[in-house]
Amino acid sequence: MTDTTGQPSGDLKVAVIGARGRMGSEAVRAIEAAAGLSLVGAYGSADLLGDLGGAEVAVELTVPAASPGNVAHCVARGVHVVVGTTGWDDDRLETLRAQVAEAPAPAVGDAVGVLVAPNFAIGALLMMSFAAKAAPFFESVEVIELHHPAKVDAPSGTAARTAAMIAAARADAGCAPVPDATTHDPDGARGARVDGIPLHSVRLRGLTAHQEVLLGNAGEMLTLRHDSFDRGSFMPGVVAAVRAVAGHPGVTVGLEHYLGLA
Numbered sequence: 001m002t003d004t005t006g007q008p009s010g011d012l013k014v015a016v017i018g019a020r021g022r023m024g025s026e027a028v029r030a031i032e033a034a035a036g037l038s039l040v041g042a043y044g045s046a047d048l049l050g051d052l053g054g055a056e057v058a059v060e061l062t063v064p065a066a067s068p069g070n071v072a073h074c075v076a077r078g079v080h081v082v083v084g085t086t087g088w089d090d091d092r093l094e095t096l097r098a099q100v101a102e103a104p105a106p107a108v109g110d111a112v113g114v115l116v117a118p119n120f121a122i123g124a125l126l127m128m129s130f131a132a133k134a135a136p137f138f139e140s141v142e143v144i145e146l147h148h149p150a151k152v153d154a155p156s157g158t159a160a161r162t163a164a165m166i167a168a169a170r171a172d173a174g175c176a177p178v179p180d181a182t183t184h185d186p187d188g189a190r191g192a193r194v195d196g197i198p199l200h201s202v203r204l205r206g207l208t209a210h211q212e213v214l215l216g217n218a219g220e221m222l223t224l225r226h227d228s229f230d231r232g233s234f235m236p237g238v239v240a241a242v243r244a245v246a247g248h249p250g251v252t253v254g255l256e257h258y259l260g261l262a
């Protein structure tokens with residue numbers, strides 16, 4: 001990309017991997033519209049990533065099975081990565097940290113940075129933070145996530161991270177496990193457990209991405225709810241992450257750490 005004098009514009013060069021998906025296509029439009037960012041590559045599942053079109057930052061929005069390989073490809077070339085794809089459990093993150101430690105120097109910034117962001121929506125980040133803050137003050141906590149029926153994974157990455165944050169806050173405060181007298185649940189009606197926190201996944205036509213955290217004490221309940229009605233809700237976070245990732249070497253989990261919300 002050049003400016004009106006024909007000189008390089010200095011824009012940050014960005015590639016999108018998973019560019020034809022629901023999130024990837026939206027990210028392509030957001031990056032094309034963002035000041036200071038130039039889209040240099042848009043890759044689908046049949047495309048070879050190669051040199052990523054000379055990208056300095058890649059946005060990775062694919063499927064859990066493909067994401068670690070794509071991210072490793074970028075890191076091995078000294079390209080910073082903003083990862084929105086779910087499925088990044090502790091084992092995957094540990095492998096990624098080792099890959100990032102061995103990465104060559106990037107074209108911008110001192111060392112390669114990777115952001116793994118379970119949710120880019122500002123309201124979702126706040127909801128998770130509020131839930132962790134409130135959780136030690138209640139006996140019972142349950143997470144309900146509700147998504148469109150084309151979602152491939154359950155529970156959602158956001159719900160899993162919310163449960164982990166809640167569990168960590170309760171452990172720090174010395175809380176007892178959430179009370180649950182169930183002894184007979186042959187069909188799993190009580191949902192899954194992540195770090196001891198009950199978690200329920202709903203898939204329903206018409207929905208996009210929604211989550212409730214229910215917190216209960218004797219005689220009272222606090223409900224925290226976030227709704228993404230449109231994937232546009234994720235795009236300010238994607239653009240902010242792209243702009244910031246080169247300034248955050250190493251692996252960061254959660255966009256809240258870039259935004260001062262952690």
Ligand SMILES: NC(=O)C1=CN([C@@H]2O[C@H](COP(=O)(O)OP(=O)(O)OC[C@H]3O[C@@H](n4cnc5c(N)ncnc54)[C@H](O)[C@@H]3O)[C@@H](O)[C@H]2O)C=CC1
Nearest residue numbers: 018020021022023044045062066084085086117118119120
């Ligand atoms: N962090 C966040 O705020 C958000 C994260 N997500 C996550 O992003 C991921 C994508 O979600 P959607 O866009 O709804 O899914 P989608 O199914 O619409 O798109 C995924 C795309 O990735 C492509 N793909 C698969 N393997 C690939 C490969 N090896 N290389 C390049 N492209 C490949 C598919 O062909 C498809 O076009 C999911 O893990 C989802 O949970 C979704 C919304 C928000």
Ligand SMILES: O=C(O)C1=N[C@H](C(=O)O)C[C@H](O)C1
Nearest residue numbers: 086118119151156157158209
């Ligand atoms: O697949 C989706 O749609 C979403 N995935 C992310 C998740 O699993 O948490 C973020 C958001 O919930 C939308």
